[in-house]
Amino acid sequence: MNTLDTRQLKDMFLFVAQRVVESEDFLTEIDLKLGDGDHGFGMALGFKAVQEALKDKEFETVENLFQEVGMTLLDTMGGASGVLFGTMFISGIVGLEPHKEADLALLAGIYRRSLEALKRRGKAQVGDKTMVDAFEPAVVGLEEAAAENADLPAGLAMGAECAKKGMEHTRDCVAKFGRAKSYGTKALGLQDAGATSVWIIFQAMSDWASERKGSE
Amino acid sequence: MNKIINQPEQMIKEMIEGYIATCPDLFEPLPDYKGILMKRKKDKVSIVTGGGSGNEPWILGYVGEGLADGAALGNVYIAPPARAILNVTKAVNHEKGVIYICTNHAGDVLNFELVGELAQLDGIDTRCVFVADDITSAPREKQEERRGVAGVALVMKVAGGACDAGLPLDEAVRVIQKANRNTFTFSVTTSPGYLPSGKAMCELPEGFIEYGMGFNGEPGVLRTGLKPADEIADTMMDYLLKDCGACAGDEVAVMVNGFGFTSLLELCIVNRRVAEILKGKGIKVHDLFIDSLFCPQGTGGFSISILKVDEELKRYYDMPAYSPFFKKNNRPRG
Numbered sequence A: 001m002n003t004l005d006t007r008q009l010k011d012m013f014l015f016v017a018q019r020v021v022e023s024e025d026f027l028t029e030i031d032l033k034l035g036d037g038d039h040g041f042g043m044a045l046g047f048k049a050v051q052e053a054l055k056d057k058e059f060e061t062v063e064n065l066f067q068e069v070g071m072t073l074l075d076t077m078g079g080a081s082g083v084l085f086g087t088m089f090i091s092g093i094v095g096l097e098p099h100k101e102a103d104l105a106l107l108a109g110i111y112r113r114s115l116e117a118l119k120r121r122g123k124a125q126v127g128d129k130t131m132v133d134a135f136e137p138a139v140v141g142l143e144e145a146a147a148e149n150a151d152l153p154a155g156l157a158m159g160a161e162c163a164k165k166g167m168e169h170t171r172d173c174v175a176k177f178g179r180a181k182s183y184g185t186k187a188l189g190l191q192d193a194g195a196t197s198v199w200i201i202f203q204a205m206s207d208w209a210s211e212r213k214g215s216e
Numbered sequence B: 001m002n003k004i005i006n007q008p009e010q011m012i013k014e015m016i017e018g019y020i021a022t023c024p025d026l027f028e029p030l031p032d033y034k035g036i037l038m039k040r041k042k043d044k045v046s047i048v049t050g051g052g053s054g055n056e057p058w059i060l061g062y063v064g065e066g067l068a069d070g071a072a073l074g075n076v077y078i079a080p081p082a083r084a085i086l087n088v089t090k091a092v093n094h095e096k097g098v099i100y101i102c103t104n105h106a107g108d109v110l111n112f113e114l115v116g117e118l119a120q121l122d123g124i125d126t127r128c129v130f131v132a133d134d135i136t137s138a139p140r141e142k143q144e145e146r147r148g149v150a151g152v153a154l155v156m157k158v159a160g161g162a163c164d165a166g167l168p169l170d171e172a173v174r175v176i177q178k179a180n181r182n183t184f185t186f187s188v189t190t191s192p193g194y195l196p197s198g199k200a201m202c203e204l205p206e207g208f209i210e211y212g213m214g215f216n217g218e219p220g221v222l223r224t225g226l227k228p229a230d231e232i233a234d235t236m237m238d239y240l241l242k243d244c245g246a247c248a249g250d251e252v253a254v255m256v257n258g259f260g261f262t263s264l265l266e267l268c269i270v271n272r273r274v275a276e277i278l279k280g281k282g283i284k285v286h287d288l289f290i291d292s293l294f295c296p297q298g299t300g301g302f303s304i305s306i307l308k309v310d311e312e313l314k315r316y317y318d319m320p321a322y323s324p325f326f327k328k329n330n331r332p333r334g
Helices: A006-022 A024-034 A039-055 A062-077 A079-090 A104-122 A132-147 A152-172 A179-187 A193-215 B008-020 B082-091 B106-121 B140-145 B152-164 B169-181 B229-244 B264-281 B311-317
Strands: A003-005 A101-103 B027-029 B035-038 B046-053 B070-076 B098-103 B126-131 B183-191 B208-211 B222-225 B251-258 B284-291 B300-308 B321-323 B326-328
Touching: A003 A006, A006 A024, A006 A039, A006 A062, A006 A193, A024 A039, A024 A179, A024 A193, A039 A062, A039 A079, A039 A193, A062 A079, A062 B082, A062 B106, A079 A104, A079 A193, A079 B082, A079 B106, A101 A104, A104 A132, A104 A152, A104 B106, A132 A152, A132 A193, A152 A193, B008 B027, B008 B035, B008 B070, B035 B082, B046 B082, B046 B106, B046 B152, B070 B082, B082 B106, B098 B106, B098 B152, B098 B169, B106 B126, B126 B152, B126 B169, B152 B169, B152 B251, B152 B300, B152 B311, B152 B321, B169 B183, B169 B311, B183 B229, B208 B229, B229 B264, B229 B300, B251 B264, B264 B284, B264 B300, B284 B311
Parallel strands: B046 B070, B046 B098, B098 B126, B251 B284
Antiparallel strands: A003 A101, B027 B035, B035 B070, B183 B208, B183 B300, B208 B222, B251 B300, B321 B326
């Protein structure tokens, strides 16, 4: 399995959405320690809406599908999280020629562009204890796998593994943004909720691909 | 502090409705979201603005003839939702492109840039200008990181003129950015404003004033005892002229902007001193005016904004502008 058509990609995002919705309590627990405690609720709300938005629809292109996911998150999550997670799915497709299928290189390229938009606008770098800490390594993982011509499940597995390491690394970082910033060094040992959500998304993509590969 | 509202969650919507009722021939509300649109759609590059409410007339009052064509409003001090900005973008005339003008604050930057991409996916060409005029929030070398405050009035004035004059998208953006890079604002706070909840926005004891405080009460650069008006004006012009580098022979447009609580009697006294200082330094005054175009919830104090002008900026600055809250340059010149 090296390419996904829009129907498979939709399946994958439905699987991701389900995983995020199931993670609500886990995310809430993490966010309560450093944030408002509303991150889990917001993510679950957004991805429940993604499930509704995708399930009965067919998509012509990969870009249309990404846009639908991003717009749904933007509209339903609201606030800064809505914009940040909306950016994760929207900014990467702007200016792209439409694709009927996605391979690892295309996915890596889309997420790379989203990542750069997110860093530029959010003024966040790796080490600031934000979603970028998981997102950037995930993108690098996808890129490296694509450069080595890895198959899609292997590439997504690499992305997920790198995202996980990045998320775990947020425990060693002091926050530069948001409510967590006011905790200073007291935030050491605690992981960032946004980075955790990014890992959940990449891990779910990987798990979906591995399960499908096994059943082929 | 006593505040006159109905339900807090309705207040922005009700504010927009009440404002439009003063000029129903000029304005219409944005359907489904909090926003305001010019009824007349002009064949030109359009200006869309937006941001958190709470500094009225900023945002609401900046939509008008020779100003912005539409605006999306958020709740008090909260960025408007992206969908609202996108809907304003689609509702104004967007054939020739749309320029977003908002103040440089994290939430607004995130939203407007993302909406610019969404508009692009719909085939609409957009550009962003983030007004960054507050000289206390970052050093001059990092000018583009400064917060946006009252100077947005001067930038909007130039922007409205440039678009009304028919400049194409990128040319208009160049002129507006030039105005932005030449706009400098410094403020003094003399008493706290109060949020619609009645909560004070900062702590400032009677008899003390603070320079460079953010409009949400973020700490300023200098707190002193209350001084005479001339001394306050001297301090402020000192900071401003040093930062903007205006010297003899340069030409400026200057706005003394009251924050809502400070009276016109006081503002005129300040303005008198500002005029004296400019004259004393040999700086040419293209325009000097007193208004209240950026008012954080009845705060005491005022800001001074300086726009360094050249022939090009003057041409657009001098074009007429009208909204019920933002009237400029439509009086006969003596």
